[in-house]
Amino acid sequence: MPETPDAPFTSSDDVPQQAWSGVHRGPLRAGEWVRLTDAKGRKHNFELVAGKRFFSNKGHLEHDDIIGRDEGFTINSSVGGEYLVFRPLLSEFVVSMPRGAAVVYPKDAAQIVALADIFPGAHVVEAGVGSGALTCSLIRAVGPFGSVRSFERREEFAEVAQKNVVQFFGGEPPSWQLTLGDLAEELPASESRCDRLILDMLAPWECVDAAGDALRPGGILCAYVATTTQLSRFVETVRVHGGFTEPQAWESLVRDWHVEGLAVRPGHKMIGHTAFLVTARRLAAGERPPRKTRRPAPGAYGADYTGPRPDDAPAVLPEDLGEPEA
Numbered sequence: 001m002p003e004t005p006d007a008p009f010t011s012s013d014d015v016p017q018q019a020w021s022g023v024h025r026g027p028l029r030a031g032e033w034v035r036l037t038d039a040k041g042r043k044h045n046f047e048l049v050a051g052k053r054f055f056s057n058k059g060h061l062e063h064d065d066i067i068g069r070d071e072g073f074t075i076n077s078s079v080g081g082e083y084l085v086f087r088p089l090l091s092e093f094v095v096s097m098p099r100g101a102a103v104v105y106p107k108d109a110a111q112i113v114a115l116a117d118i119f120p121g122a123h124v125v126e127a128g129v130g131s132g133a134l135t136c137s138l139i140r141a142v143g144p145f146g147s148v149r150s151f152e153r154r155e156e157f158a159e160v161a162q163k164n165v166v167q168f169f170g171g172e173p174p175s176w177q178l179t180l181g182d183l184a185e186e187l188p189a190s191e192s193r194c195d196r197l198i199l200d201m202l203a204p205w206e207c208v209d210a211a212g213d214a215l216r217p218g219g220i221l222c223a224y225v226a227t228t229t230q231l232s233r234f235v236e237t238v239r240v241h242g243g244f245t246e247p248q249a250w251e252s253l254v255r256d257w258h259v260e261g262l263a264v265r266p267g268h269k270m271i272g273h274t275a276f277l278v279t280a281r282r283l284a285a286g287e288r289p290p291r292k293t294r295r296p297a298p299g300a301y302g303a304d305y306t307g308p309r310p311d312d313a314p315a316v317l318p319e320d321l322g323e324p325e326a
Helices: 106-115 133-142 155-169 183-191 206-215 228-241
Strands: 033-037 043-047 053-056 059-063 072-075 084-085 122-126 149-154 174-178 193-197 216-224 247-250 254-259 263-271 278-279
Touching: 043 053, 072 122, 106 133, 106 278, 122 133, 122 183, 122 206, 133 149, 133 155, 149 155, 149 183, 174 206, 193 206, 206 216, 216 228, 228 263, 228 278, 254 278
Parallel strands: 122 149, 122 193, 149 174, 193 216
Antiparallel strands: 033 043, 033 084, 053 059, 072 084, 216 278, 247 278, 254 263
């Protein structure tokens, strides 16, 4: 794994370093990322390097003309192109940072932080660090007194994620631990407990048993899956496990609006399906969720379905349906 580089842009003007928020105040400094936006809304993100030039189809500009100024100003390129300069927000940084794997989009990261109830001081485990997008949101949400432990099977993804997290926070947050390995094997061996467990991987159902052992009673298991087949298999695996509440599945769709005088209409572009999210809460040891009163139809599981089946669920009784017995 690469060593953590020094953070050249920390200063007493920043948020106190112990907060590890990734927010920086004061003049822009070498080593920071900036976000340039032109009059048509096109955006460019890059790291400030003393003596370097930024080039676009509107000419070039010097990094040195940006370094040392307070963000929120307009700068002109060599041929008169006008750009607005700000530090990128976390939601802007993650969609433009270098990628080893696909990133969790801000709309989904926000849903995970809110509906998986990630709180300051929480102990969170994450499987599938990807490029580090969700990791940054989790680290910020748990604060300096919580912890985030990330597992990643692929070394090349782990290296990209570490670089992105270090870049955003200006150093490696002490609340974060990155482990190269399989959560299903590594987490049980560590015997550690957690409050929240987030799965962003191809086969999250492989980690349900390990999650059940690691989560404290009342803890939340959350999975991020891309396809309906993954969604179905994960939900059925959680049901068969028996130690969780009924899984809740959903997705979010985001559409912007065009507002120009009296021309107020939905935008032509939207962020549609990116993934499904599923959450379930860990029950106390030995407890079981209330019995489902309705079972799937006989044909609900196709002939080629190889996932778990809740075959041991009790049959539906007349009183379950509110019907009088014969």
